[in-house]
Amino acid sequence: MQRTVLEQAEPIAEGVVSLILRGAEGPLAPWEPGAHVDLALPNWLIRQYSLCGSPADRDRYRVVVRHDRLSRGGSEYVHLFLRTGRTLDVSRPRNNFPLLPAPEYLFLAGGIGITPIVPMLAAAVAAGASATLVYVGRTVATMPFADELRTGYGDRVRVYATEENGRPDLAPLAAELSPRALVYCCGPASMLDAAEAVFSGQRLHLERFRPTVKEFAPDRPFEVHCVRSGQRVQVGAEESVLDALHHAGYPIPSGCREGVCGSCEIAVVDGEPEHRDDIGAPPGRMYCCVSRALSSRLSVDL
Incomplete structure (x- = not known):
């Protein structure tokens, strides 16, 4: 684990707080877009959060936490009790959702699923790739980074507030993609299921918040x-x-x-x-x- 200090905690959307964690003992371990860390909270819980700052900043990690109404104690503690100056242990980054090289990308983000996508979009644009982000949430007020993404990337970013616009139709998006394009999707299960129904094969990469329901033979010793x-x-x-x-x-x-x-x-x-x-x-x-x-x-x- 790496020792960090909570340098900043600020709301960035309705029910969403951004945490800046500064390394307390020198530079933090490097990471690449798609990586996440385990954050050891003072209430003895360990929770996983995607890194959404700049990989070039070795002094700080940034994570974003939504207050889950069905919290098992993690997001509730972060929002109600965690204060700046607190020392927190953070794991070295792991990446189960790496950004692979491609000439074209479609990024699909639902709600807090935007967090791993933010550094991915930045890396794709910096590499000169064609990149489009479709960002879906209940209202713009509940969607972290919505305004700055539209300001920073212009027409590359399409924001859908479902209470006003409904959900986007993914089929036309699939028709627009070249055969060499990769699709990255992170969000609720309903979005992941819709993406799997439209995009197939090696081009689709998913990150899940919750496990899928599976059936296995009865457990045995x-x-x-x-x-x-x-x-x-x-x-x-x-x-x-x-x-x-x-x-x-x-x-x-x-x-x-x-x-x-x-x-x-x-x-x-x-x-x-x-x-x-x-x-x-x-x-x-x-x-x-x-x-x-x-x-x-x-x-x-x-």
Whole structure:
């Protein structure tokens, strides 16, 4: 974790606050557009937020937090109790939503899903690519960055306030794209589902706030062999690999516990994992908060 100080906390839209976190012990770890960090809050919760400042600024991170009416304690604490001057631990950035090189981009953002898109749009424009942003929210007043994006990028940015304009039709947008264009989408499940229905193949890249609903066979017990220590850990049918390893003395980092943040990634040496995450684990890796085993034993690099 990196030690930071909350330098600034200010409202930037209805129910949305921007946090500027200054490195307390020198430069912060580098990051690229699409990255997020785990923020350890003083109420013992860890929450994930996309970085939306400038990757060139190694002294500060910027994150933006919407006050969720169904908050599990994270956004509520940030909005009601967090004050400037507070020391906060922040993880090194992770990027499960990287911006790949392309001559053309379509960015789709819904509500607070604008946060990873802001530095992506800046990077795409700086690289000389053709880039369009479609930004959807309930009203302009609830949409962070709406005014500055329209001012800074002009016709590249199309803002849709659904209470006034309804939702945009994505099909005409798809028809306008060249075959080499990439589409990046972050927002609520309804927007992601609509994007998946219109854009297909390798061109569409999504980042989810919540896991998708999936069906799997009933959970069953299995064994995890920790290769480096030689320890064998039994995983019960009603516990996760993450919890079983924690109980066995392995302090694996974790954040969302839903398979969407990637903080609990471990290396698999042998055996067949059952991947249940929404990120797409790389070969030889698994996210142990939700994923399990199809084989009777998994060997992991612990």
